[in-house]
Amino acid sequence: MAQGGSNSGGSGRFTLDQWRQVSRERYNWDLLLQGDADAANRFVGEYSAWGDGDTRFLHSRAMAARVRPFKPAQGRIRLVFLLSGKARISARAGSGWKEVGQGDLFLLDTSLVKDAEWTAHSDLCLQLPSHADLPLADGADCRTGEAVTPVDDPVLSNALKAQLRLLAARGGELPEHARARMLSSMVDLTVMALRAPASAAGDCASGQDILLAKAQQYLQTHFRRHDLSVDEVAAAVGCSRTSLYRLFSAQSLTVLGCLREIRLQRCHAALAESPPQVNIARIAFQHGFVDLHAFTRLFKRRFGITPGQARASRSG
Known part of the structure; x- marks a missing residue:
């Protein structure tokens, strides 16, 4: 040796x-x-x-x-x-x-x-x-x-x-x-x-804010994809999976939780805009949800009403 x-x-x-x-x-x-x-x-x-x-x-x-x-x-x-x-x-x-x-x-x-x-x-x-x-x-x-x-x-x-x-x-x-x-x-x-020096704390924070904003923008752009993974998001913004988790955690968020919120909000808006003949399962699938039952459960927990009720209230 x-x-x-x-x-x-x-x-x-x-x-x-x-x-x-x-x-x-x-x-x-x-x-x-x-x-x-x-x-x-x-x-x-x-x-x-x-x-x-x-x-x-x-x-x-x-x-x-x-x-x-x-x-x-x-x-x-x-x-x-x-x-x-x-x-x-x-x-x-x-x-x-x-x-x-x-x-x-x-x-x-x-x-x-x-x-x-x-x-x-x-x-x-x-x-x-x-x-x-x-x-x-x-x-x-x-x-x-x-x-x-x-x-x-x-x-x-x-x-x-x-x-x-x-x-x-x-x-x-x-x-x-x-x-x-x-x-x-x-x-x-x-x-x-x-x-x-400690006076550079704002620069450090802004650097992390920029990285977080890039990650959130990536989720906003690719939320429809069913195969979107945390590893892909981390690679896209230039950090490790662990660092990405830390960035979101500092804002009391999770990566997948943020992605789910984007999908739910987009689905909520789509229900108001889509023709009645377009079924809810198709809207859910187009916005990243594969399982209709899971989507319905998440939607009701988030908005207090079912997707069908959201569509009915909007059309009324």
Whole structure:
């Protein structure tokens, strides 16, 4: 197993026992495999890394496992971009589990982690200097007791993701001195971006508002489609499924609830405008509802009358 030197962290493919050692040395994780002996025999972990001291870049892929800090006192703040898979992370002083999924970008303070459960996953990770004090643009501090702090602002998130992808794709091709400069620049960029003053809170909020508005507009445009999915909406507006859920949740909404409301409102209007010979089932189907009985139940719960009563009252 390669050991880290100046601006070099090695790479490799590892069995469970080897990966446990890598996890302790490189990630400060104590790995507890989830599953039986066969799962242990099938376990594979891979990583590539470079850096020096407490500033490093790591690209890893590993099978499902549960981890906890190996030495909590040596915890670090890391910027993590989850390329695939998902995780549940609990903080020693936090409130319950935080879930992250494919496409999410977040700060992880490993000194605050109690437990973490990972599915098979791949991620890009930038370990930041231990002296970095990183208040986010909305004034929150990643050391408030929560181990996970999402980076939800779409502009900032996309910029940092692009830089992490660049490090992963090209960093290994560079000579050591150029790679060191590239890593140093990425660290400076990340720290500077995440140290945005509290006065920028309005800009951050407006960025999230824009993303939410784009998602709602996409629903308004495509509400008739029966195959419309949350994953498609997230991809269309440029965020992860988890981030999309957070955007709607911040407004006390859900993605599917918003889509259902759009469909119901359009159906309500269509009942008043369509000729009497057009049956209700056809109107419901044209507006995204497949099951007439479910549509009738939802319509009555929303408006207090059945679709037939709505049509009769409008025509009267």
